[in-house]
Amino acid sequence: METILVREEPPIEWIILNRPDKLNSINVKMLDEIGSVLRQIVNNDKIKVIIFTGSGKAFSAGADISQFKELDPVKAWEFATKGRELMDYIERYPKPTIAMINGYALGGGLELALSCDLRIASQNVELGLPEINLGIYPGFGGTQRLVRLIGKGRALEIIMLGDRIKADYAERIGLVNRVVESSSLEKEVRELALKLAEKPQTAIRLIKTVVNYGNDGPILSGLTLESLGWGIAFATEEEKKRVDEFLSKRSK
Numbered sequence: 001m002e003t004i005l006v007r008e009e010p011p012i013e014w015i016i017l018n019r020p021d022k023l024n025s026i027n028v029k030m031l032d033e034i035g036s037v038l039r040q041i042v043n044n045d046k047i048k049v050i051i052f053t054g055s056g057k058a059f060s061a062g063a064d065i066s067q068f069k070e071l072d073p074v075k076a077w078e079f080a081t082k083g084r085e086l087m088d089y090i091e092r093y094p095k096p097t098i099a100m101i102n103g104y105a106l107g108g109g110l111e112l113a114l115s116c117d118l119r120i121a122s123q124n125v126e127l128g129l130p131e132i133n134l135g136i137y138p139g140f141g142g143t144q145r146l147v148r149l150i151g152k153g154r155a156l157e158i159i160m161l162g163d164r165i166k167a168d169y170a171e172r173i174g175l176v177n178r179v180v181e182s183s184s185l186e187k188e189v190r191e192l193a194l195k196l197a198e199k200p201q202t203a204i205r206l207i208k209t210v211v212n213y214g215n216d217g218p219i220l221s222g223l224t225l226e227s228l229g230w231g232i233a234f235a236t237e238e239e240k241k242r243v244d245e246f247l248s249k250r251s252k
């Protein structure tokens with residue numbers, strides 16, 4: 001791999017964006033390499049949680065602006081689509097994903113974090129969607145995911161002004177799940193990942209499916225999907241085992 005480091009530490013797979021001299025800006029090669037690793041491990045039952053982070057002082061400063069000069073409108077559309085489709089894949093990935101935000105998460109870098117299930121940031125980070133300052137706007141799904149995550153008013157403020165925001169404000173508006181001290185970021189994220197890895201994996205997968213596919217249409221469709229998934233959970237050994245354990249403790 002040229003642009004990422006992969007650390008297999010079952011049940012965790014670390015995907016580390018690794019262009020630190022360019023603040024881990026995202027080029028086509030990086031999109032390909034991330035997609036390829038995710039496809040390789042999708043059926044590996046030993047890997048239960050994916051953590052994305054960055055080398056050096058950034059999570060990622062966004063799409064690689066140096067590639068923009070080569071883009072005509074069709075190529076720009078293709079680049080945006082390629083990135084956006086990877087983010088869609090990450091959002092719907094059957095294993096839980098965490099963005100461990102260790103520094104700047106800007107533009108396409110923040111959009112990668114938005115496609116993850118959980119975002120944990122260190123105190124010193126700055127987040128934002130500064131594309132407006134280049135005369136463009138987020139193209140890896142940010143216009144849609146940010147609105148759904150924090151609401152239209154705050155999302156429009158972030159997208160239209162392009163300002164960088166600090167970790168405490170990001171936590172207050174729900175853009176990140178939690179802010180932790182920089183020195184304990186990795187430890188806390190690892191603990192969170194291990195906790196997720198101990199949960200029944202089919203139920204986790206059902207939750208992701210119901211939440212991701214159920215929230216974009218009419219509420220009755222989402223509710224129906226919830227009921228269907230709820231039924232499927234009863235086909236799993238984990239459900240039987242955990243319910244039996246609970247009931248046998250109570251009956252003693």
Ligand SMILES: CCCCC/C=C/C(=O)SCCNC(=O)CCNC(=O)[C@H](O)C(C)(C)COP(=O)(O)OP(=O)(O)OC[C@H]1O[C@@H](n2cnc3c(N)ncnc32)[C@H](O)[C@@H]1OP(=O)(O)O
Nearest residue numbers: 021022023025061062063064065066079080107108139140
């Ligand atoms: C085509 C589909 C696109 C889909 C949608 C996505 C769009 C985007 O993401 S557009 C990019 C949005 N991001 C930005 O506008 C941030 C740009 N970077 C910065 O503003 C600053 O680098 C900084 C505030 C994040 C950090 O400043 P500083 O600490 O002063 O570090 P440097 O500016 O010196 O950066 C070090 C090194 O990294 C290169 N670099 C930084 N960001 C990018 C980037 N997004 N693309 C390419 N290269 C980047 C920077 O040029 C420096 O490299 P050298 O000049 O070779 O030292």
